[in-house]
Amino acid sequence: MSRVAGSRLLPRISALSFCTASPATAAASSSSSTAAVAAAAATASEASSTAGDPSSQPPQTARKPWGALKFAAFAAVSTAVGGTGYVSYAYSLEEVDQMTRELRKKSKQPIPEDASGFEAMAYSAAMKVPVAAIEVYMDVRSQIEDQIRRERGWRTFKRPGVDAFLEHLGRFYEIVVYSDQLSMYVDPVVDRLDPKGNIRHRLSRVATKYENGKHYRDLSKLNRNPAQVLYISAHAKESSLQPENSVEIKPWKLENDDTQLLDLIPFLEYVAMARPSDIRAVLASYQSGDIAAEFIERSKEHQRRMQEQKKSGRIWRR
Missing domain, CATH: 3.40.50.1000 (HAD superfamily/HAD-like)
Structure with a gap:
């Protein structure tokens, strides 16, 4: 030793x-992001068409809570869209499952009985759309990764x-x-x-x-x-x-x-x-940041000085 x-x-x-690297990871990310965006667009379209119908307008007393609920829905959808495009590179499938488990549990909770029909519909869309996007992403990624492992394995x-x-x-x-x-x-x-x-x-x-x-x-x-x-x-x-x-x-x-x-x-x-x-x-x-290159330059300079000293020593002896 x-x-x-x-x-x-x-x-x-x-x-x-x-x-x-997995050649299918990017494909899974793109597919899931597209699905999430489409789901978000469908939610926005449904909400706008509902808002145009006076008979389905919520009462005045319910507008303030709906404002908070609408923001929560937007935040949830945005999180799903942004998250599915990122997790395929930053997290394993097991980690994605752990991070989204709580959100998926909440989506299965029953809607309060005192909620109006409009609030129930809005809550359902706000929770189920991002959860559906996450589940589609996880399912697609799981199938792709299993296929890669069976056919060729992970490449290093x-x-x-x-x-x-x-x-x-x-x-x-x-x-x-x-x-x-x-x-x-x-x-x-x-x-x-x-x-x-x-x-x-x-x-x-x-x-x-x-x-x-x-x-x-x-x-x-x-x-x-x-x-x-x-x-x-x-x-x-x-x-x-x-x-x-x-x-x-x-x-x-x-x-x-x-x-x-x-x-x-x-x-x-x-x-x-x-x-x-x-x-x-x-x-x-080492101030340059490239230690390898600077070390080589220092070594060359040291050799040059040593050669000069040898030459001067020979002249002095003569």
Whole structure:
């Protein structure tokens, strides 16, 4: 084991090395959003035609409650339309089920007996339209995902150079994957990503800290010396509670010619061999933001100075 095995290298699971994608996810999102928009339009049309009929107008005493109810209906429909277009990328099907369970339960509650016919119709439309959109979305997405799993399974795309990155730096660092996703998704991806076992530990969402609607990596939970921890991610400074330990790299967008991981190896190897007392001071000295490129320039400048010193030494000896 290397002398610097105590160092910690923390790649962010979604930015460093892989991308898990389903070609049907976007289709499911588009279909569900369209269904929700159509349902919302139907509700608006029905409400406008009803308003044009004087016989169906609510009494004066009921207008104020109807105003609040109308706003609630609009908010519910808007939430359904916006939500179905977003959850397909941000949440798993199980999470969508949990988040919408309460709304779906409320839609099944009986309408109060003292409600007028107009209020009952408005309440029914306000609750059932978004719930129907959610159920259609979940049903379509479930069928698509099941079909993908049966036919070809989920595909995992490796960032170029990740195999060499893990295998080489695994000799110097204790590599830990720290993700804000659930472990049920992290584990199978890491298994495919690192069949040789260079990744020592895996941390998932349960190890993050939830603040202001976002899951942050808290490096203090590693139970390691913070002066010896490096956190590598495309969004390192904004996703960690310890930005001073962060090494930001460019996000990977499936480019085949990406070299970010390979470019970073010389810097990480130098740090492992030099063993600075506090890596945070080293990171603070790099101002450009591109540590890999700046390290190469510094190395070239150092070699140039060394060559000049050798030349001047030869002249002096003569």
